[in-house]
Amino acid sequence: MSQTPPDALSRVLRGGRVFSSFALRIGAILYDLLLVVSIVFIGSAVFLPVSGGEAPAPGTWTSVAYQLYLLALVYLFFVLFWTRGGRTLGMLAWRLRVVNAGGTPPTLGQASVRFAAAGLSWALLGLGFVWALFDAEHRALHDRLAGTWLIREPDEG
Template identity: 45%
Template sequence: MGAVIYDALLLAAVLFFATALALPFNGGRAFAADQYYFPFYLLCVSYVFYAWFWTHGGQTLGMRAWKITLVNADGGQVNWWTATLRFVVALLSWACLGLGFLWCLIDKNKRAWHDHGSGTFLYWRAGEKNSGSK
């Protein structure tokens, strides 16, 4: 959960920046509740944030701090399709009040719903020094 908190803080900053980029297109005014494209835009920014990190080394910055790497079923790097599937199922996990994330507490392999749904695993390198390379 530490990595999730780290990443949430970083994502919040990215979403603030993305909002600042979008404001001129709305006349500099706040977005109204009936402007559905804005939440969709932020969802797309969130997807690109996570999917890019997952497909480029398997680690978000929070995962890197906690020495966690995302790998596919054969231990290799995650591709864009797998990252997309993982992101969508993670959204469903949050929509169920986080039940999909808590699932790892009772799963024999410690996998959450989005791990099962995308065929991915989190590899934790406990005790290793993070030298900046793999």
């Protein structure tokens, strides 16, 4: 797992930023889940002509292509938002942002690791997310592995 650089905390927390709470993290996940379901729904409608208008039969090349296509759409959704501004639409609603040790949006590599490791966090029955409840910096397992932090921006008012 990545270790916190000695001066990283001061850089990550500059400007009144604080670590995200677990409840806000879950709120952003639920919001983004609605968007991901929409992306998968629209992506499936676009894919239907490839499969002749029918659901791909399990175990066929079309089924594998369909699954990889949907995974790519979800990957692009998260990674593009994280690298372009550090936040998805769900994170924007809760004033959350993913940052690296420099306090900037993650690199493509960090965002890709975070995406893959978030899959691991889910595969562990959500324990990778529960990790944030016990972590001193409120970092989930995938944030530790990617070298990122989920922070809350201060009120702009």
